[in-house]
Amino acid sequence: MTNEQTNNLAAEFDWSIDKEGFSTYSKDEKAQMESLYEQTLSNIAEKEIVKGTVVGFTEKEVVLNIGFKSDGLVALTEFRDMPDLKLGDVVDVLLETKEDLLGQLVLSRKKAVSERAWENILKANENDEIVNGYVKSRTKGGLVVDVMGIDTFLPGSQIDTKPIKDYDVYVGQTMPFKVVKVNHSFKNVVISHKVLIEEDIEAQKSDILSRLEKGQVLEGTVKNMTSFGVFIDLGGVDGLLHITDISWGRINHPEEVLQMDQKINVVVLDFDDEKKRISLGLKQLSAHPWESLNTELAVGTKVKGKIVNIADYGAFLEIAPGVEGLIHVSEMSWSQHLRNPSDFMKLGDEIEAMIITLDKDERKMSLGIKQMKPDPWTNIAEKYPIGSKHKGIVRNMTNYGLFVEMEEGVDGLVHVSDLSWTKKIKHPNEFVKKDHEMDVIVLEVDLENRRLSLGHKQLDENPWDTFETIFTPGSEHEGTVLKIEEKSATIALPYGVEGYAPLKQLQKEDKKTAKEDEVLAFKVTEFNKENRRIVVSHTSVWKADNDEKKVVDEKKKEGEKEKVTKATKKLNDSNEKSTFGDIDALTQLKNQMEKGE
Numbered sequence: 001m002t003n004e005q006t007n008n009l010a011a012e013f014d015w016s017i018d019k020e021g022f023s024t025y026s027k028d029e030k031a032q033m034e035s036l037y038e039q040t041l042s043n044i045a046e047k048e049i050v051k052g053t054v055v056g057f058t059e060k061e062v063v064l065n066i067g068f069k070s071d072g073l074v075a076l077t078e079f080r081d082m083p084d085l086k087l088g089d090v091v092d093v094l095l096e097t098k099e100d101l102l103g104q105l106v107l108s109r110k111k112a113v114s115e116r117a118w119e120n121i122l123k124a125n126e127n128d129e130i131v132n133g134y135v136k137s138r139t140k141g142g143l144v145v146d147v148m149g150i151d152t153f154l155p156g157s158q159i160d161t162k163p164i165k166d167y168d169v170y171v172g173q174t175m176p177f178k179v180v181k182v183n184h185s186f187k188n189v190v191i192s193h194k195v196l197i198e199e200d201i202e203a204q205k206s207d208i209l210s211r212l213e214k215g216q217v218l219e220g221t222v223k224n225m226t227s228f229g230v231f232i233d234l235g236g237v238d239g240l241l242h243i244t245d246i247s248w249g250r251i252n253h254p255e256e257v258l259q260m261d262q263k264i265n266v267v268v269l270d271f272d273d274e275k276k277r278i279s280l281g282l283k284q285l286s287a288h289p290w291e292s293l294n295t296e297l298a299v300g301t302k303v304k305g306k307i308v309n310i311a312d313y314g315a316f317l318e319i320a321p322g323v324e325g326l327i328h329v330s331e332m333s334w335s336q337h338l339r340n341p342s343d344f345m346k347l348g349d350e351i352e353a354m355i356i357t358l359d360k361d362e363r364k365m366s367l368g369i370k371q372m373k374p375d376p377w378t379n380i381a382e383k384y385p386i387g388s389k390h391k392g393i394v395r396n397m398t399n400y401g402l403f404v405e406m407e408e409g410v411d412g413l414v415h416v417s418d419l420s421w422t423k424k425i426k427h428p429n430e431f432v433k434k435d436h437e438m439d440v441i442v443l444e445v446d447l448e449n450r451r452l453s454l455g456h457k458q459l460d461e462n463p464w465d466t467f468e469t470i471f472t473p474g475s476e477h478e479g480t481v482l483k484i485e486e487k488s489a490t491i492a493l494p495y496g497v498e499g500y501a502p503l504k505q506l507q508k509e510d511k512k513t514a515k516e517d518e519v520l521a522f523k524v525t526e527f528n529k530e531n532r533r534i535v536v537s538h539t540s541v542w543k544a545d546n547d548e549k550k551v552v553d554e555k556k557k558e559g560e561k562e563k564v565t566k567a568t569k570k571l572n573d574s575n576e577k578s579t580f581g582d583i584d585a586l587t588q589l590k591n592q593m594e595k596g597e
Contacts, residue, residue, distance in 0.1 A: 049112045052093045054085060064093060064107060072107035079109065092116060117148035121189055125179040133191065134174050138167045145177065145191060152179075158192035161201070204236025209271065212278070216268045217285070222258050230254045232266055232280055239278035241266060248283045248322025250308040289322035290363045299355050303367070307349045315341045317353055317367055324365070327353060331368035334376055334409025344369070376409040377450050384410070384442050384452060389459065394428075394436050402428040404440055404454055412452030414440060421457045421464065421532070422496045464529050467497060471524050471534050476541060479522040481506070481514050489514075491522060491536055498534075499524075505537035514538060 052064035052072065061073040062085065074093060079085050094112040098105060124131050133145040133152065142155040154177070156164060181190035220232035220239065229242040246257050258264070266280040297303070305319035314328040332344045345351060353367040384390065384406065392404035392412065401415040419431045432438055444453035471477065471493070479491040479499065489506055491499040501522065506514040514520055523544070526535035 048095050049092055050095055051090050054087050054089045068105055070105050072105035074107050074109050113149040117150045120148050121179055125182050130176050133177050135170050143167055152189040152191045154191050158194045161194055161197050201236055208237045212268055212271050214268055217265055220266055222260055222262045225254050230258055239280040241280040245281040245283055248289050289320050299358055301355045302352055304352050307345050307347055310341050315345055325367040327367045331370055334370050381445050386442050388442050390440055391437055392440055394432055394434055394438055397428045404438055412454035414454045414456055418455040418457055423498055464532055468529050471527050473524050473527055476521055476523050481516050481518050484516055499536040501536050505539045507539045509542040
């Protein structure tokens, strides 16, 4: 453009036009026109969700009119969930900025969807509403679910009421949920499908419980098994079939009778409306076995069965399902010494027994197995006559003696005093050990009380008849101190005999007391054949020696005195003068005597 042309345009231009483009209007007219223009635009604010109408498409964007002075652009990728989007469709968008650096209106459908979804989720949580969600993927501990455009977390424990092993089977499914937890700070949402199932179950439970009656027979499915019973699904509510109500017979585990998913008929035994517990029974649908028990069974009848339980006091024999008899441990053997029932039988053993008592009304029965053998005491006097010698096994010991088993059911007592002629035994275990074999002789037979008195020392002659001639009071013997106690000591004497010495009689000549294992001379001070007791003393030995020595010295002194007396008399009788030598001799003899005294 030439300078001339430029000047011509400038001359023709109306320089009174302001920047809004008003020129020929008055101030009032300008204000009115501005007001009308502003009213054609929407009164919207940033970060607000608005409605937008699709007015065009570009290669990568959608053009939206939100009623603002300019249109906005939104990326096509934000409409992937709306493949059929067309001109004229109305969608929600978030106004991020009215004008960016380029003066462009900035909109976001993704943020609008997310914000609207968050509002809807909060509303659903407050109103306890059900929402639908699409399971997108599996994550650690659960699943990621798209709920109204927001990724939420579904814990594995909230998928179902029963444990889930494979989470992947739920991926790609659309399911109903409830919002159970919302974190406003991080906008985290936790959902649950399990609560919907539980609510449905509770509703079914209430309906079923309202129609339940004791004695009512229902069909159910075995849902779960435990060691104490079975849970039966009654169609929305579970009932417990206790193990004791499964069979009239004794079982160790429900799986012996039932299987998982098995359909069975059960009877309602009891139920609790408040706790919603139902007790069921299966065996109650059949008659009690005692009612169909063989009428010929009576006391003395032999029966066969299987051992189903063993206790400390006995074992239970099942002769028919639900019909058991107790075999008390005392009825297992003729022996009077009770043993553990496990010594006679074990679980599952099939044995024969005899009925001892029978009460059909009380449904009780006691059995015995020892009755299957003859009573060993029937002709005991013939098998074990007094004075007969036998071998037996030491089965039990007490302070007063030991019990020897001659045969099963026949025991005899050997009193502690009948174990040894020579030793004083305080307890039988000093003489023999349990379960060892022992030779005995029958001393007495008490058939009425089923007792045998036995002896062991009686197998040998009584040595005390001989000891009476050896250990006479006053006789001396060499002995060993075996044991020193509070008031006396045990002394080992010759021939295996034991004597007793009071502690004060253990004092030695040097005033010290003898110690254990010391060998000394002892003098017998007392011999009691009836009580087999010998009392000895060491102190008496050396005191007696000293006394004897004193007697000898006294006799010697008396002799010397007598010699002096005779010599003096002889001198007097001779009427001769004593020489100095004689006088000296007499003086010396006198001094010796005085010194001796």
